Amino acid sequence: MTCLYIHIPFCKQKCLYCSFFSIKYDNVLANRYVDALIEHVGQFKNENILSIYVGGGTPSVLSSEQIQKLLQALSDILNLSTIKEFTFELNPESVSKEKLHILKQLGVNRLSIGLQSVEDKSLKFLGRLHSFKTFCYVYDTARKEGFTNINIDLIYGLPKQTLEDWEQVLKKTLLFNSEHLSLYPFSVEENTPFYKNGIITNDDIQRDIYDESMKILTNNGYNHYEISNWSKKERESFHNTNYWRNLEYIGLGAGASGYLKRRRYKNIENIEKYIELCSSLQVVKGDCFRQYSNLSFLETENEYIDSKLYKTETIMLGLRLLDEGINISCFNNPKHYYILLECLKNKMLNRKGGRIKLAKEYIFVFNQIVLKFME
Structure with missing residues (x-):
């Protein structure tokens, strides 16, 4: 689903x-x-x-x-x-x-x-x-x-x-x-x-x-x-x-972005071209994307998200969820764990049980915090 x-x-x-x-x-x-x-x-x-x-x-x-x-x-x-x-x-x-x-x-x-x-x-x-x-x-x-x-x-x-x-x-x-x-x-x-x-x-x-x-x-x-x-x-x-939560979603329409099977993509930003290309599609019967996975001709961007980037994106996106935060297991990369310890020490992030959450007094500098995990 x-x-x-x-x-x-x-x-x-x-x-x-x-x-x-x-x-x-x-x-x-x-x-x-x-x-x-x-x-x-x-x-x-x-x-x-x-x-x-x-x-x-x-x-x-x-x-x-x-x-x-x-x-x-x-x-x-x-x-x-x-x-x-x-x-x-x-x-x-x-x-x-x-x-x-x-x-x-x-x-x-x-x-x-x-x-x-x-x-x-x-x-x-x-x-x-x-x-x-x-x-x-x-x-x-x-x-x-x-x-x-x-x-x-x-x-x-x-x-x-x-x-x-x-x-x-x-x-x-x-x-x-x-x-x-x-x-x-x-x-x-x-x-x-x-x-x-x-x-x-x-x-x-x-x-x-x-x-x-x-x-x-x-x-x-x-x-x-x-x-x-x-x-x-x-x-x-x-x-x-x-x-x-960095979960999958389908993106339909000109200029729409999507994320399926670790593949992040963006459809063409040209309505006439989009209409022309869609006219050649055939309705697929059965298990949708699993059977019909080659829609790349509709796209201008297509990036495979490897495990390293996936973990980084999961941290950067998940910290936006102030109540939920993210599981501490997401920081199993040594570099990420070191930065986590630094942020916990500076009280930019908080740990509650097995969850890591953004400290609300640091929300306005969120971008500076998550960029640390990209460096």
């Missing part, structure tokens, strides 16, 4: 901070893309799926008919009787009551909504197309449709944002009482308008905001289970936790 990620590389408009692969939505192209995705899914016929995450881009920009066609195909081709979580990403400006109804009827049991800010001026700065009022309508409609597991995405540490400003953002967001919250620092990536315009971040303010967020969310009943994620009891993201 494995997990499945599906990439929808369309948006109404690309956000000014976004570096993910996506293009402007076109209905005709999207129709062809959904057909190509279905051909790709066919290579994994009858696979037992534990979770599905449909991300992007903006999955909700697809038409109601396109969403229904894709989700129905997933149900027809794959074995979803074992599924634990089915997440669909939404941007408020492209959501309708009809789309939410289709999602609910076809098995989606978790929504992830890109709010990013409760302030319209901040949304405009980020290049978002929705208003806070639009988000409120979508959230309320989703609840009425019966969705009981909703994540809200927020971005903190915007230029000129003060700690007091952020506290008000968090205060308003908490009124929705969502089951899950994801908080991401404002960052300036290469090949984005912000980068070209010389926008910079303030690490000191971002750290203050992060520290305060930990206190506020804990006091409001949220468990800080992963560096960027908080949830109500037993509402952790099952699918994303699979990534942090």
